[in-house]
Amino acid sequence: MTRDGFLRLRNGQAVDRSDAPVISREQFRERVIGELAAGSRLSAMMVVPTEKTDTYQLFTVVTDPGSCDIGLLACEVRKSYPALTPDCPAASWFEREMSEQWNIQPDGHPWLKPIRFQPSRCTTGAYGAAIRPVIGLTDFFQMDGDEIHEVAVGPVHAGVIEPGHFRFQCHGETVHHLEISLGYQHRGVERALVGGPNARTIHYMETLAGDTTVGHSSAYCGAIEALSDTHVPPRGEAIRAIGAELERMANHIGDLGALAGDVGFLPTMSYCGRIRGDALNITAMLCGNRFGRNLVRPGGVARNVDEELVAKILQRLDDVERDATSAIELMFDTPSVLARFEGTGVVSEEIARQIGLIGPVARASSVNCDVRHEFPYGLYRFTQMPVCTWPSGDCFARAYVRWLEVRQSFSFIREQLHSLPSGATRHECKNLHPNRIAVSLTEGWRGEICHVAITDDEGCFAQYKVVDPSFHNWFGLAYALRGQQISDFPLCNKSFNLSYCGHDL
Amino acid sequence: MFRQLRTRLLQKHRTMSYPNGPTPELPPRFAGRPVLSTAACQDDCSRCISTCPTGAIRRRDDGSLQLDMGLCLFCRVCEKACPHGAVCFSREYQLATAMREDLIVTGDAADAANAKNEPAARLFSRSLKLRQVSAGGCNACEADSSVLTTLAWDIGRFGIQFVASPRHADGLLITGPVTENMRLALKKTYDAVPDPKIVIAVGACAISGGTYADHPEQHNGAMAVVPVDLFIPGCPPHPLTILDGLLRFLGRV
Numbered sequence: 028m029t030r031d032g033f034l035r036l037r038n039g040q041a042v043d044r045s046d047a048p049v050i051s052r053e054q055f056r057e058r059v060i061g062e063l064a065a066g067s068r069l070s071a072m073m074v075v076p077t078e079k080t081d082t083y084q085l086f087t088v089v090t091d092p093g094s095c096d097i098g099l100l101a102c103e104v105r106k107s108y109p110a111l112t113p114d115c116p117a118a119s120w121f122e123r124e125m126s127e128q129w130n131i132q133p134d135g136h137p138w139l140k141p142i143r144f145q146p147s148r149c150t151t152g153a154y155g156a157a158i159r160p161v162i163g164l165t166d167f168f169q170m171d172g173d174e175i176h177e178v179a180v181g182p183v184h185a186g187v188i189e190p191g192h193f194r195f196q197c198h199g200e201t202v203h204h205l206e207i208s209l210g211y212q213h214r215g216v217e218r219a220l221v222g223g224p225n226a227r228t229i230h231y232m233e234t235l236a237g238d239t240t241v242g243h244s245s246a247y248c249g250a251i252e253a254l255s256d257t258h259v260p261p262r263g264e265a266i267r268a269i270g271a272e273l274e275r276m277a278n279h280i281g282d283l284g285a286l287a288g289d290v291g292f293l294p295t296m297s298y299c300g301r302i303r304g305d306a307l308n309i310t311a312m313l314c315g316n317r318f319g320r321n322l323v324r325p326g327g328v329a330r331n332v333d334e335e336l337v338a339k340i341l342q343r344l345d346d347v348e349r350d351a352t353s354a355i356e357l358m359f360d361t362p363s364v365l366a367r368f369e370g371t372g373v374v375s376e377e378i379a380r381q382i383g384l385i386g387p388v389a390r391a392s393s394v395n396c397d398v399r400h401e402f403p404y405g406l407y408r409f410t411q412m413p414v415c416t417w418p419s420g421d422c423f424a425r426a427y428v429r430w431l432e433v434r435q436s437f438s439f440i441r442e443q444l445h446s447l448p449s450g451a452t453r454h455e456c457k458n459l460h461p462n463r464i465a466v467s468l469t470e471g472w473r474g475e476i477c478h479v480a481i482t483d484d485e486g487c488f489a490q491y492k493v494v495d496p497s498f499h500n501w502f503g504l505a506y507a508l509r510g511q512q513i514s515d516f517p518l519c520n521k522s523f524n525l526s527y528c529g530h531d532l
Numbered sequence: 533m534f535r536q537l538r539t540r541l542l543q544k545h546r547t548m549s550y551p552n553g554p555t556p557e558l559p560p561r562f563a564g565r566p567v568l569s570t571a572a573c574q575d576d577c578s579r580c581i582s583t584c585p586t587g588a589i590r591r592r593d594d595g596s597l598q599l600d601m602g603l604c605l606f607c608r609v610c611e612k613a614c615p616h617g618a619v620c621f622s623r624e625y626q627l628a629t630a631m632r633e634d635l636i637v638t639g640d641a642a643d644a645a646n647a648k649n650e651p652a653a654r655l656f657s658r659s660l661k662l663r664q665v666s667a668g669g670c671n672a673c674e675a676d677s678s679v680l681t682t683l684a685w686d687i688g689r690f691g692i693q694f695v696a697s698p699r700h701a702d703g704l705l706i707t708g709p710v711t712e713n714m715r716l717a718l719k720k721t722y723d724a725v726p727d728p729k730i731v732i733a734v735g736a737c738a739i740s741g742g743t744y745a746d747h748p749e750q751h752n753g754a755m756a757v758v759p760v761d762l763f764i765p766g767c768p769p770h771p772l773t774i775l776d777g778l779l780r781f782l783g784r785v
Binding site: 211303304 | 542543559666674675678697711714767
């Protein structure tokens, strides 16, 4: 079905590749911008090589929360096209990515430079260069003035976290601009996915962002199931959703503890560090691995649960909920914590929408978005998850939305364990249909995960696009730092807690 | 104040007594050291070899199987694929070794591999400061390393601590396959650690490249850039496996 020029499909639906409308570059720009202005989100932009050399199809995936539809539109480009970014900041990161990977110039892009410093995926080299760019070797936005100073942090940080480089332009303690330069974690995942699926594919998905194993592997399986017309049995869907909510709960509890640590409130930090581990241990009861590895597989899940295990999980869940509640409510009732959280790193709803923030970070700025609610998939088609929002857009909101979501996850998991459907946990997947395109969205704990799979004549992946929520949200962190004290960076950073490897792929 | 004391009481004392007390509980479905049975293996079948996502299983010249724990993701696909029960995963969590080749499991009965490093044990057994470097890690090995600093595991009681600067460290704990984009930063961090120093590789990626082995964007693990003194396999290794590896490395268990 087409509407407003877009091919419309549902989450987890596959269509013929030839059905996707291919229009002129100018029309493409106009329509995509119009669609986003009307309230859709930009979920993915990707480049698909064609049979003609140096000619590519530029695919756009927009998601329309109003109609629960996903819109697909493509245009053919050779060397350049008019950039969308000047009218639609949410496209900025995508256009930089496509330029780096495929040497396609978005004319008029205001800040065109590498985002990953990765080897080019086409023959001509990124930006037409013969050699790959050197990581970190780039011009950063700079301010001028006698009292202006620049602070450079990373790639190796002080904590046990992933690498990234941060450049602050400061006047005294005040940060006027932060530029974030990533790519240190680039492992070549999207390149390696082409030609699959093979024995490694599911393991790439499980380690795209290792703390979002269930989120990404569920999105991948959604795409595979769409491309092979596989139906997941209800019990499999239920166990997947339980795994996803356990992942959300564990990570949110860990984040709340780390936020407490960043403002020096040690009791909640200490308690939550342990409670997060207990939550991960519940996932390990399901599948043997604390991060949900080897649980989600195309067609369903690889692990079943029996009554004894359900009873054990329910009991552990009670323990975790009791401990988490006492630890986290203590933090939210402590005035010295609130004084540091409130008003720090504010992102307004208008800005959040413009730069395309998603997930709990966007919900903390009143943006009512949640894939589980808007584009329901799997078990969420049958069980409603209310969307948790908060209006203040500051570190407090980003912390509080997480706590609201943790509480919902507790009751959701409990409800599902009490009413587990009977029957099989997995159906066998057949071969993928050739020349199809599928879009699969899930709500990971950081927000919307978008996978787009396109198959070739043989039913292998011609292209596979992964968009981790961090890809949309890194610029939000940079924005949140504007006008803040540089000493608030750790707190703001943790309130976003974005993935480096999910971004770098 | 009263609220905080009350919460403290509710949260109880949680630090485990391991290694002096009982071993922490492992999940029932935990996949530990793989066990190969030469007697059960049929020569004409190679299902385990063909299904392994990282090529961790090979046939030796004498026809028997070997499994490289340094490449193994502990995904149990081989166990399911083998119709003869020649590959299975035990619940043995002591996996760390001091030598790369000791990570290779064969069907022959073998003693538990040695993880102890005599010079390191002499120097660092009561105080080991580590700088963690993630060089393409997915944040799972990182998370299960840093969980050791929480109050349940509390590695501080062994004098082990993660420090903020390589200048303050006795060694590096490396995760990830070492991406090309992190190679120089890792080398510089290593060079910044004062001698004598040690290096610990945690997880399949840091040992061999793991899932990303042979990608041109990475270097098949830490050994390509720095010498490694302790290998802790897994994807990711369980915190107990990491802690056990550190303690045996230092000669404390």
